[in-house]
Amino acid sequence: MAKLLVVDDEVDVCSELAELLEEDDHLVHCAENAVEAFEKVKTNEYDVIFLDVLMPKIEGSEALIEIKKVTDTPVVVMSAYMGEDVQKQVLNAGAYLCLKKPFKIKEIKDILTQVVQEKKKSKS
Numbered sequence: 001m002a003k004l005l006v007v008d009d010e011v012d013v014c015s016e017l018a019e020l021l022e023e024d025d026h027l028v029h030c031a032e033n034a035v036e037a038f039e040k041v042k043t044n045e046y047d048v049i050f051l052d053v054l055m056p057k058i059e060g061s062e063a064l065i066e067i068k069k070v071t072d073t074p075v076v077v078m079s080a081y082m083g084e085d086v087q088k089q090v091l092n093a094g095a096y097l098c099l100k101k102p103f104k105i106k107e108i109k110d111i112l113t114q115v116v117q118e119k120k121k122s123k124s
Helices: 011-022 034-043 060-070 084-092 105-123
Strands: 003-007 027-031 048-052 075-079 097-100
Touching (some): 003 011, 027 034, 048 060, 060 075, 060 084, 097 105
Parallel strands (some): 048 075, 075 097
16 A cells, blocks of 8 residues: 555546545545645655646646655656656656656556555665
8 A cells, every 4th residue: 555645736637546546545645736735745754746747826847846855755747748848857856757648547556566666675
């Protein structure tokens, strides 16, 4: 079981992704904006954070920089508009990887498996 944070201003994306991941016994928290995400990151430890790039007020790339200041949790950046320039920007800011929307749930599950395995290796 992994503890996850999904940050997306599209409430449907958050709730659908949470529902699918909870079927595999993952604990999923949702945040609708960067400010809400900061509060959750300060008070919870997550195995993976899924962060949308295009959000109101504070964009995902700015949010990523702030999140990485308080946690080393892998952040997977998601966007339907993922050009090379955006990918470079978020990867340079510390993103674990970029995921283009729409994505398949298998992609998310594969990422979770990869991160959990990497965490186990680093602990041993």
